[in-house]
Amino acid sequence: MTQALDSLLDLLDLERIEQDIFRGVSRPSLVPRVFGGQVAAQALVAAGRTVPDDRPAHSLHAYFLRPGDAGAPIVYTVDRIRDGRSFTTRRVVAVQHGQPIFHLSASFQTYEEGLEHQEPMPPAPDPRTLPDAEEMLPKYAHLFGDPEVPRRLSEARAAVDLRYVNEPPYAAAVSGPSEPRSQVWFRTNGRLDGERDQPMLHICLATYVSDMTLLDSVLLAHGRGGWAVGDVVGASLDHAMWFHRPFRADEWLLYDQESPTAQGGRGLGKGRIFTEDGRLAVSVIQEGVVRVPHGRTAG
Template sequence: MTNEALRDLLDLLDLERVEQDIFRGTSRPSVVPRVFGGQVAAQALVAAGRTVCADRLPHSLHAYFLRPGDPGAPIVYTVDRIRDGRSFTTRRVVAVQHGQPVFHLSASFQTHEEGLEHQEPMPAAPDPLTLPTAEELLPRHAHRFAHPQVVERLLEARAAVDVRYVDEPPFASVGEPREPKSQVWFRTNGKLADDPLLHVCLVTYVSDMTLLDSVLLAHGRGGWTVGDVVGASLDHAMWFHRPFRADEWLLYDQESPTSQSGRGLARGRIFTADGRLVASVIQEGVVRAPRG
């Protein structure tokens, strides 16, 4: 059964086709006063995917966040058909608001083929059902947040996707620098249709939720929710290795190798519950102490 929040998210990803290669999307309320980066990345990938043959699925994307998106205005996605080859298809998407580009995506799609196979082993992680839900975890730490309404906004933002932290998240361990590593389990709060592109786009959406946590953990910072960091995604890259379902448990294993110059780098690996490596993620973001 699909809950109301998940239905709203699926509606958000069901873009309106304005012209053959032009699409329009809306936004949902965000926990920050700008469009959530995972949303615009997922919508751009939807737009690209709708111009590609159904037997070709995304195997990689590379994106830049250019300007903060306005959640009160529609976003127009223009798709450029760069190349249609025998095995690979390339698309470029520009997202525009108020006459200015806010996001740029390049994505490559491939027909399925057999090839050499190997992968890293899945790291150890507890059963997700033994971990607290957002409804159980967030109220415990309400006293740490910069504003009383943060818990409510976070719960609304996580209502469509069940995200469970393996260890304490950054906002629960302020002032306690830790190894720059973080793990979360996630799945949608409801079953999804058997549309492989939809599952890829939903994982793209979730991939931007927690990736910079590992940067914050290295410095004992809680992030924007606590008010000790100003942050925003700068660029985002993903590679999709094997089929998966976003409505089944996925382990997001994340780490940060470096931060400097007001920027932090984070990388992640996404595994199925049975240990298959299905996606790799790298992101750089602004991570600054508040000025003044």
């Protein structure tokens, strides 16, 4: 296990301060606020700590209410909404400085047999043939106005090996608008084993990663490079995930993403996460703020 992954797992190992109250810390983000994927993953960890181990999460629905302060702890309060024979429902509120910054509802289910079908996995190259961040970022360093951006990108994603199938969104600032679709392969930079090899932790890690690139397809449609090149200001508004089939976050997963619409300063992203052998593991939908800074033309 890499040091970066070990640090991320420590971040998700919340402190229990009361029966249904947990405390988490943050780490520096790419933008001056707490990374949304971190808050979502930590909230799901808090909810999962109050649910029997044989009931993994099957869905979550969340709202980002306020920017998080990376320099202050986050307190997660879990409300035990329902404990049924097959399903368990939890509500989590994340609080900082006396105000809610995030709200999550999650549902958990005991495994059972049922009808089975899925969409086919779309074509994608072998992830091992694609450049990792260390190989890719120097190629685009000239696009960033701030020379610290490549280092911050590399550090923020050191725990996750994330590989773009095509060019990353910040290249769109030069190449121009393209089809609003994006694909990335990802897995943790290290193997989960021992006490940390738990189904819920794999789900929480996928939740963390799911917020990294989902709105990329919105940027591609307009030839925008995003915060890294300063031509878009954005933030997550809401986030929903459905966990269909078991998967491992430390094995290659294909994140196939698209944007059906953008309007009113908001953009919608839809994603499907497939295992390398073609099983549809997760579906994701997110809407986010996508604003063009003052003085730049909205294309």
